[in-house]
Amino acid sequence: MSYKWLWTIKIVALCAAGVAMVLAGRDFYEHRHFKEPVVLGPGVTKVRKLSKYFSPLKGTTNDCNIYILDSGKPGSTIMVIGGTHPEEPGANLAAEILVENAKVDRGRLIVAIRANRSASTVTRPGDAYPRFYHISTDWGIKKFRMGDRWSNSLDSWPDPEVYVNYPSGQMLAYMDIRNLNRTWPGKSNGTITEQTCYAFIQLIKQEQVDVFIDLHEAELEYPVISTIVANQNAEEVAAMVSMTLTAAEFKRPIGMEFSPKTLHGLSHREVGDFTDALSLLCEAPEPFLDRVRGITDEHLLLTGKDPFVMEAGKHGLLYEKIDENGWPIDVRVGRHCSTILEIAKVWSDMHPDQVAAIGNVPRYAEVIENRVGHYFHNPADVPADQVIYE
Amino acid sequence: MTIVNMVVMIVYHIISVFIAFVLIWSIIKTKDVQEAILYCIILMPFILRVLHIK
Numbered sequence: 001m002s003y004k005w006l007w008t009i010k011i012v013a014l015c016a017a018g019v020a021m022v023l024a025g026r027d028f029y030e031h032r033h034f035k036e037p038v039v040l041g042p043g044v045t046k047v048r049k050l051s052k053y054f055s056p057l058k059g060t061t062n063d064c065n066i067y068i069l070d071s072g073k074p075g076s077t078i079m080v081i082g083g084t085h086p087e088e089p090g091a092n093l094a095a096e097i098l099v100e101n102a103k104v105d106r107g108r109l110i111v112a113i114r115a116n117r118s119a120s121t122v123t124r125p126g127d128a129y130p131r132f133y134h135i136s137t138d139w140g141i142k143k144f145r146m147g148d149r150w151s152n153s154l155d156s157w158p159d160p161e162v163y164v165n166y167p168s169g170q171m172l173a174y175m176d177i178r179n180l181n182r183t184w185p186g187k188s189n190g191t192i193t194e195q196t197c198y199a200f201i202q203l204i205k206q207e208q209v210d211v212f213i214d215l216h217e218a219e220l221e222y223p224v225i226s227t228i229v230a231n232q233n234a235e236e237v238a239a240m241v242s243m244t245l246t247a248a249e250f251k252r253p254i255g256m257e258f259s260p261k262t263l264h265g266l267s268h269r270e271v272g273d274f275t276d277a278l279s280l281l282c283e284a285p286e287p288f289l290d291r292v293r294g295i296t297d298e299h300l301l302l303t304g305k306d307p308f309v310m311e312a313g314k315h316g317l318l319y320e321k322i323d324e325n326g327w328p329i330d331v332r333v334g335r336h337c338s339t340i341l342e343i344a345k346v347w348s349d350m351h352p353d354q355v356a357a358i359g360n361v362p363r364y365a366e367v368i369e370n371r372v373g374h375y376f377h378n379p380a381d382v383p384a385d386q387v388i389y390e
Numbered sequence: 391m392t393i394v395n396m397v398v399m400i401v402y403h404i405i406s407v408f409i410a411f412v413l414i415w416s417i418i419k420t421k422d423v424q425e426a427i428l429y430c431i432i433l434m435p436f437i438l439r440v441l442h443i444k
Contacts, residue, residue, distance in 0.1 A: 010417055010426045017430040021437055028444045154442060158398050189392055 031131045032121040032152070034145050035389035038096060038113065039377040042360070043069035043103040047388055050112070053206060054188070054199035061118040061155050062196045065388055066203065067099045067111040075107025076210040076356040078344050079277070081200070082113050084180045084267070086120035086147020088217035089133060089301065090284050090329060093144075094336035095215060097375045098361060106348075107356035110207060114390045115200070115214075116180040118155040118192060120147035130298045135329075137373035139381070146301070151178035156191045166190065168264035176265070181214070181281075184270035197270075204275045210354065211237070211347050212277040214267040215336050217286035220309060220318040224283055227255040228339065231272025231279040237350065238280055241342045249338055249364050252321060278347070282339045284332040285320045292317075302329045334367030403440060410436040 040047070046068040051058035064083075082095030095113040102109060114120050123129035123146055135142045156178050163177040164170070166187040176182035178193050186198025204212060211234070218225045230238035235258065242256035259268040259279070272279035287293060287309045288301045294308045304327030313322045341361055348355040362375060379387045413433045417426050438444040 006421065006423060006426075009423050013427045013430040014417065017434055021434050024434070025438055025441070025443045028438070032443075154444075156395075158395065158402070191392065191395065 027131065031123070031145060032154075034132070034143070036144055037379040038065075038388045038390055039100050039379055039382055040067075040386045040388060041069075041098075041100040041102060041377075043101075043109070044099060045070040045072075050196070050199045050203065053202040054195065056188075057192075057195055057199050060192060061121065061152070062116065062192055064112055064114050064117045064196075065390060067113070067388075069098075069102055069104045069109040069111070071104040071106050071108065071357070073106050076344075076347060076351065076354040077108040077110060077207055078211045078213070078340075078347070078356045078358070079110040079112075079204065079207070079209040080213045080215065080340055081111070081115040081267075082215045083115045083117070083120060083147070084214055085149045085216060086114070086116065086145065087124065087129065087149050087289065088215075088286055089144065089146070090217045090286065090332035090336055091215035092120075093135070093329065093372055094333045094340070097333065097337060097367075097372070098340070098358075100377055101360050101362070101375055102358055103360040105357035105359055107354070108207075109356070109358055110203075110209065112200075116151060116193065116196060117390070118151040119149065119178070119180065120145045122148050122152040122154070124148045128296045130296075130301065133298045133301055135302075135373045135376065136371070137376045137378070139378040142373065142376050146298075149179060150175055151180070151191075151193045153178075156193055165265040166194065170262075170264040172265060179265075181216075181267055182265035184265055184267050185274040201271070201274055204271065204277050209275070209277040210351075210356070211343060212267070212271045212275070212279045213340055213343060214271075214279075214281045215340075216281060216283050217289070217332060218283045219289035219291070220285055220287055220313070220320045220322060221290050221292070223319045224257065225285055225320045226252060226335075227257050227283050228343075229257045229259050229266075229268045229281040229283070231259045231268050232261075233272045234268075234278035234280050237278060237343060237346050240346045241339065244346070245335075245338060245342055245364075250335060254335065254339065280343060282336060284335050285322070285327045286332065287322060287327055290318075304328055304332070330368045330372050331364075333372050334362070334364035337362055337367055338364040406436050406439045410440060 082092035187194040228238040238256045246253040268281040
C-alpha cells in the first residue's frame, strides 16, 4: 500500500473514531447533566440542600434538594426519600407528587426526591437501560432521568475488593459501597455514598424526624416485594398499615416484614438503630428489574408488562403475581402514595398528641384513575422561583 | 479511604492519558492499516475517561 493511501485510511479512521466519541459522549453528557424541573407545591415552605446538614457534600453530585413542608403547627415530622435506587422510578415519582401537591395541616413533611443523585446520572452498563423515561401530563410530556442502583463510578471509584459496612463491620458485595441502601448509617470520611447516608442521619437527628420512609421497587423474582420492611421500632405501624391497605384499598396485598437485626447497611435497620425515628421501607413490584425479562425499554419500565416474566410466574418462580395487565407505573406510584398517607395516619392515631396531617395527596385509586402525570404541574405556568431542578 | 480513592483515581487518569498518547503515537507510526483502525477503536473509551464523560 502506498504511503498516501495509508495516511488517508489513518485519517479517515481517526475521524470516524472522533465522530463516534462525540456522538456517544454527547449522550452520556446529556444524561449526566439533564435537569428535571420540580414545581414547588402549595405546602413547600423551604428548600434546603443536603449539605446544610453535612458540609463536605456541598457542591457534589449528591448535594440533593431537601423539601420541607411545614404546617407551622405542632405535630410529628414525617420524612420520605425517593431515588435511593434511581432504577426504581415509582419511588422518585411518588416523592415528587408529594412535593408538587401535598399540604400539611399539622406537623411537618420532609422529602428528598433524588436521595442518591449520582446514581441517577448513569444507567446500568450492559443492561440496555433507556437513558430517560417520559410521563404524559395534562400539559405535555415530562422527562425524567433513568438511573442505576449504584452511584456513578465518575463520583466514586475505585470500589474495594469487599465492601465493609461501617460501623457494623459486615462484609458486603464490592459494588455496594456505591449502594445508598447498603451504606447506612454512613461514614463522615467515607465515599460519597457513605457520606450521603451520614448526611441524611444528621438531617434526621437535627430535624427530629419521627417517621422515616424509604421508597423502593423490586423485581418479582425477589422475595422482599409488595411489602413494608420495618425496624422493630415501627412494627406496630407497619402491621396496621399492611392490614388496612390490603383490606380496604389495594387490589393485591401489601405485606409486612421484620428488618433482620443482623443485616446491616439498610435504611430499615440503621435509621431505626442510629436515630430516634421509626424506620420503614416500602417495596412495589417492578417487572423491568427481573432478570428473565424480555426487551428492556421504556415501555416495559412504565407498563410493567412482559411475557417472559409472566411465563416465569406460570412456573411459580415469582414472589408476586403478574398478568397481562402488568404492573403499570400508575399502580406502583399509587401504592406508594397510599402507603405513605396510611403510615402518617396510623402513626397519628397512635400518637394523638403528635399528629402529622398530610392532605391533597392522591391515593391509590385516584392515581390509577387520573394517571401519574396528572399530578405534575407545568413549570412554564409558575414563576421561575417556584421551580427547582433535580 | 477517601484520600486513597482520590489518589488511585488521579493515578488512573494519568495512566489513561499515557495510554491514549501511546495509542495515538502507534497510529502515527504503524504501517499496518488493520492495526491503525484497531488502535482508533481502542482509543475511544480512554478519551471518554480522560474527559470524565464515561
